[in-house]
Amino acid sequence: MRRAAWLVLIPLLFLALFYFYPLGSIFALSFEGGWVQPLSKLLTDNSIHRVVGFTFWQATLSTLLTLAIGLPAAHLLARYEFPGKRLLRVVSSIPFVLPTLVVAAAFNAVLGPRGWFNQALLAAGQPPVEFINTFTAILIAHVFYNTTIVLRMVGDFWSRLSPRIEQAASTLGASGWRVFVYITLPMLAPALAAAALLVFIFNFTSFGVVLVLGGPQFATIETEIYYQTVALFNLPTAALLALLQLLCTLALTIVYTLLSARLSRPVEPRAARLRPLRTQRAAWLSALFLTALAVLFIAPLSGLAARSVTRLETDRRQQAGPPGFTLDYYRALGDDPRNNLFFASPARAIQTSLVYAGSTVALALLTGVPTSWLLAQQERTRLARLLDPLLMLPLGTSALTLGLGFIVALDTPPLDLRASPVLVPLAHTLVALPFVVRSLVPALRSIRPRLRQAAAMLGATPRQVLLTIDVPLVGRAILAAALFAFAISVGEFGATALIARPEYPTMPVLIYRLLAQPGALTYGQAMALSTLLMLFTGGGMLLIERLRIADVGEF
Amino acid sequence: MLELRNITKHYDGKPVLAGIDLQVPPGEVLALLGPSGSGKSTLLSIVAGLEMPDSGHVLWNGVDITHTPPHQRGFGLMFQDYALFPHRDVFGNVAFGLQMAGQAAEQTAARVRAALELVGLQGLERRDVSSLSGGEQQRVALARALAPQPQLLMLDEPLGSLDRALRTRLLGELAGILRQQQLTSLYVTHDQEEAYAIADRIAILNAGRLAQIGAPQELYRAPASAFVARFLGMHNLFSAHVDGGMLHTPFGALPAPANLPPRVQVLLRSDGLRIGAAGPQVLTGELRGKQFRGSQWLVQLAVQDTQIEIELPSSTALPALGTPLQVSFDLAQAVHIFPDE
Known part of the structure; x- marks a missing residue:
């Protein structure tokens, strides 16, 4: 496979220009005035300490909560048969693929000041409940997002552990809880640790949820980078924070990679016979718990969709229609609520998002296809072998760090892309590339030369081989990769919030702005736009599921 | 003395055991012989307490233990796939039952050493169980079941997953150990040669019913039904x-x-x-x-x-x-x- 070895230059050049160069610029900016000043700032600045402390604190608490809810559910999924089991699995995985702004808007639609719950309280003459801009909102949204990781990683591992091992322990005299402590828990440990760490990483770098649901009084490293950049334009401090964030996430990601390598330890391949729940009481308790869980997953999203077609407020001036079903919010998608230079109509945001997403798909396939082809080869050059871990680096880098890197590096010569419309798609491509490559490589590997030979022996011409073997196997994978890139691009918020030009907001950026505005109509527009974004990304992910041939859904 | 009275069990409405009556006097090795699906492993699970019978009673020395949880029965069970604890080494596996019983560390160590000696695995205490060969894993499983000195030892197709040569050798050793320990044992198998070699008496199961019970030579000399004759080859x-x-x-x-x-x-x-x-x-x-x-x-x-x-x-x-x-x-x-x- 010496021929076409130059292809390796495509991903390498791409990463060098749009990953390493921006990060290097952040590094340079942080230490512009020498090492002493930034280091002493890190060590002595109380506000930085507070931010870092809160980041760890909320991530830890969110992770523990997610485990507390996910583990019992994982146990039930792994060991028992019950009605609605498949549904629970599907429903719990939906939030994971949705953009943070959709999730934030969904919680707002249910529990926000204009949401279903508080409007109902208002109608009943009760004082509203405060949820948005509370710590609770951050925690619940994180649980909502990440429980599926525990269900998938721990639950799947658990279901492959032979229950005979637990039975063996009980015949040797171990009571129920001792079986759990001495046998089940230690055997689950690698999966448990990997899942917990992954959840922690997601919580640690969570941006949209903290920004929109937590509000200004809760600052994590991520939101502080945003605040320092956008509000204070204090780039050196933002760069220092980004560097700190980079160190933390890289360290966490490395530990996670080491841990998940241990997960591949062979476990019992056979699936255990699933039993129904033993006692009536256990069955009722489990049903109650699982129903509550299903409600947690379904309520916000269906609440959002319903809110986008329902008017709840009574308008005293009779300008808007009466409460009830309405399509006004969708009709108003073309209206610019503020009508100034730094705002845009939802329709224009949709247009912008689609253009960016299309460009991202093109860029991601242009870099991703040759890269995957290289990685799928049996013999790889040394450079190509280096590619695999390099490509995963953007995954371990927070969106705000990437965005800040673009701002710092790409708006000054030699590479001035500040005004270029390609800046946003480039950032999105960086985020999407690992996913694109991960979905393409298995498909490319699955075409062993034997398959083509077998087809040829059965009388297929080279053209027929291409049409009947290569295209069906890779074509679907390329389509899936394109959809991944599309869904990631339309939903991306962190990097976009920093680098999108103010007059060209994307859908998530505009949802964020709309939610911060007063007015029933603006709120309705936010609901409608969020619902559309949910349909775009959810639909994309649904299509990917249907296209899946090999199991490419690894985290 | 183990006594089973009219044990029945259904899975998904289908009868797996239909009224089993059985007695195993102290020190006897009873083989449960039958084709797959005859209910022998289910019967073993019921005696172990891992499954509940739909009706009927399990008695040990005259005491009804039908509803006693497995960890309080003091029986040993050697699983067909051994079910070794993958996260514990050989010592950790064999010592588990003793640790659950709250034995002192020195006593545990001595008993583990004795059990490993009995099965010919002395010196392998610190080995990872996944690094052992099939025959060695089988011995660890046996030592683990024997170490807490169970009142009743159950073996579920203990040689089932081994190759033929190893099987013949281990069968002899296993028979020797059971005799030497004078353990009351239930030995589940579908192989009549194995049952002949190891059992004092053989109980043949057919579709959840006891087809015949007796000493190996009795069964061979006078099979009670065409099924038994066919099953004995x-x-x-x-x-x-x-x-x-x-x-x-x-x-x-x-x-x-x-x-x-x-x-x-x-x-x-x-x-x-x-x-x-x-x-x-x-x-x-x-x-x-x-x-x-x-x-x-x-x-x-x-x-x-x-x-x-x-x-x-x-x-x-x-x-x-x-x-x-x-x-x-x-x-x-x-x-x-x-x-x-």
């Missing part, structure tokens, strides 16, 4: 009908004993025939095949379109294939008559 089983005081079989008519139903199954024991026409009963057929088995010849004889298997001493001089051969037998010793199935 006896091939010359034929349908026959009774007419005019004669039993009409595919290989000829025989004088019928009194009071037979019109349709029966007839077993002609392959070890009950001699060469020659000395008889009381004589069969003439054509020699179709012969396999040398060391101490025996296994011979196929075609009698009136029916093939009969015969075991003859290897000292017998056999004619060429395709030539006629006469054999004779004694009705009382060579023929069993069973009711039609």
Whole structure:
């Protein structure tokens, strides 16, 4: 496979220009005035300490909560048969693929000041409940997002552990809880640790949820980078924070990679016979718990969709229609609520998002296809072998760090892309590339030369081989990769919030702005736009599921 | 003394065990023998307490333990797939039962050493169980079940996943250990050779019912039904009908004993025939095949379109294939008559 070895230059050049160069610029900016000043700032600045402390604190608490809810559910999924089991699995995985702004808007639609719950309280003459801009909102949204990781990683591992091992322990005299402590828990440990760490990483770098649901009084490293950049334009401090964030996430990601390598330890391949729940009481308790869980997953999203077609407020001036079903919010998608230079109509945001997403798909396939082809080869050059871990680096880098890197590096010569419309798609491509490559490589590997030979022996011409073997196997994978890139691009918020030009907001950026505005109509527009974004990304992910041939859904 | 009273169990509405009554006196090794799906492993799980019977009782020394959880029974169970704890080394596996019983560390160490010595694995305490060979894993599983000195030892197809040569060797060792420890044991298997070699008595299960129970030689000498005969590897089983005081079989008519139903199954024991026409009963057929088995010849004889298997001493001089051969037998010793199935 010496021929076409130059292809390796495509991903390498791409990463060098749009990953390493921006990060290097952040590094340079942080230490512009020498090492002493930034280091002493890190060590002595109380506000930085507070931010870092809160980041760890909320991530830890969110992770523990997610485990507390996910583990019992994982146990039930792994060991028992019950009605609605498949549904629970599907429903719990939906939030994971949705953009943070959709999730934030969904919680707002249910529990926000204009949401279903508080409007109902208002109608009943009760004082509203405060949820948005509370710590609770951050925690619940994180649980909502990440429980599926525990269900998938721990639950799947658990279901492959032979229950005979637990039975063996009980015949040797171990009571129920001792079986759990001495046998089940230690055997689950690698999966448990990997899942917990992954959840922690997601919580640690969570941006949209903290920004929109937590509000200004809760600052994590991520939101502080945003605040320092956008509000204070204090780039050196933002760069220092980004560097700190980079160190933390890289360290966490490395530990996670080491841990998940241990997960591949062979476990019992056979699936255990699933039993129904033993006692009536256990069955009722489990049903109650699982129903509550299903409600947690379904309520916000269906609440959002319903809110986008329902008017709840009574308008005293009779300008808007009466409460009830309405399509006004969708009709108003073309209206610019503020009508100034730094705002845009939802329709224009949709247009912008689609253009960016299309460009991202093109860029991601242009870099991703040759890269995957290289990685799928049996013999790889040394450079190509280096590619695999390099490509995963953007995954371990927070969106705000990437965005800040673009701002710092790409708006000054030699590479001035500040005004270029390609800046946003480039950032999105960086985020999407690992996913694109991960979905393409298995498909490319699955075409062993034997398959083509077998087809040829059965009388297929080279053209027929291409049409009947290569295209069906890779074509679907390329389509899936394109959809991944599309869904990631339309939903991306962190990097976009920093680098999108103010007059060209994307859908998530505009949802964020709309939610911060007063007015029933603006709120309705936010609901409608969020619902559309949910349909775009959810639909994309649904299509990917249907296209899946090999199991490419690894985290 | 283990006693089972009228044990029944259903899975998804289908009966797996239909009224099993069984007693195992102290020190006896009882083999539960049956084809797959006969319910033998389910019976073992019920005795271990891993499954509850739908009805019936499990008694130990006269005490009803049907609802006692497995960890309070003090029985040992060796699983078919061994179910070794992957996160514990050999010592950690064998010591587990002793640790659960709250034994002191020194005592535990001594008992683990003794158990490993018994199975011939001394010195492997710190090995990872996944690094062991199949035979070694089997021994660790046995040592783990033996170490807490269970009152009753159950073994579920303990040699099932091993290759043939290893099986034969370990079978002998296992039989020796069970005898030496004088353990009351239940040994589940589908292999009659294994059951013969290890059991004091054999209980044959067929579709959730006890087909026959007795010492190996009793079963071999007098199978109680066509099923038992077939399961013990006896091939010359034929349908026959009774007419005019004669039993009409595919290989000829025989004088019928009194009071037979019109349709029966007839077993002609392959070890009950001699060469020659000395008889009381004589069969003439054509020699179709012969396999040398060391101490025996296994011979196929075609009698009136029916093939009969015969075991003859290897000292017998056999004619060429395709030539006629006469054999004779004694009705009382060579023929069993069973009711039609």
